[in-house]
Amino acid sequence: MFTGIIESVGEVKDLKKELNNLHITIACNFTNELKIDQSVAHNGVCLTVVNISGNQYTVTAIEETLIKTNLSDLKVSDSVNLERAMKLGDRLDGHIVQGHVDQTAICKNIQNEEGSWKYTFQYDSNLNNITIEKGSITVNGVSLTVVDSKKDMFSVAIIPYTYEHTNFKSFKIGTKVNLEFDVIGKYVTRLMRLN
Template identity: 70%
Template sequence: MFTGIIEDLGTVNDINQEGSNLHFTITSTVTHELKIDQSVAHNGVCLTVVAIDNNEYVVTAIQETLDKTNLGTLKTGDTINLERAMKLGDRLDGHIVQGHVDQTATCTRVKEEDGSWYFTFEYDPALSNVTIEKGSITVNGVSLTVVNSKLNEFSVAIIPYTYEHTTFKNLKAGDEVNLEFDVIGKYVKRLNELRN
């Protein structure tokens, strides 16, 4: 369980393929606090730490994860958003985030506006995911509030702190991002489907 409040930026140092799996070697300032078997969200994707060596650690993404996320597009040298799992009893500063990406989206527009930024994303409506105005959405692991919600498109407003301390500063139109829709909204939607 995560909150969507990014803790650190990691750097992809190496990517190794083994069968259909990809092993990512990541450098981070929080590596020294990690343990093997610990869950860490990488651009919003919950992955398990399988090895640690000094300031580097390794996580593995299986084919299903690669099919549903943007992790397969990562290259050596890329920067990613990192968040360790929340501790029971901590404040929930973002919203309830599972680290289970629902689908990807494409950034269609970045607009700077008086010291903040608006990012617009378009996603495939065939998967029946929905956003609501002022609802929660997780974009590459960052807990955000939806503005301008449409059928298969939404925007988010990014404050300077979030822009500087996440990968949003590197995001441009055409880039693919991971989306995790609000878990409560997903349950409500599913219950309504079962009633009909």
């Protein structure tokens, strides 16, 4: 379980394909605190630490994860938003995030708002995921509030702190991002469709 509050931005150091899997090696400032078998969210994708060496650690993404997320697009030196699993008893500063990406979206617009940025993303609405204005959404693992909500598109406002401390600063028009829709909203949507 995660909160969507990014703890660090890591750098991809190595990518190794093995059959349908991708081994991703990351350097970050909290590697020395990790243990094998720990869960870490990478651009919002929960992956298990399988190896640690110096200030670098390795995780493995299976084929299903690579198909449903933007991890297959990673290149060496790319930045990745990182969050370790939350500790029981900590404050929940973001919202409840599972680390299970629902689908990807494409950045369609970036608007400088003179002190903040408004990012607009488009996603495939045929997968039955929805956003609501003022609802929660996770973009590349970042817990955000939806500003504008349409059938297949939404916007979020990014403050300078988030811009500087996540990989939002590297987004361009056309960047593919991971989305995890609000877990409560997903259950309500499913219940409504069953009735």
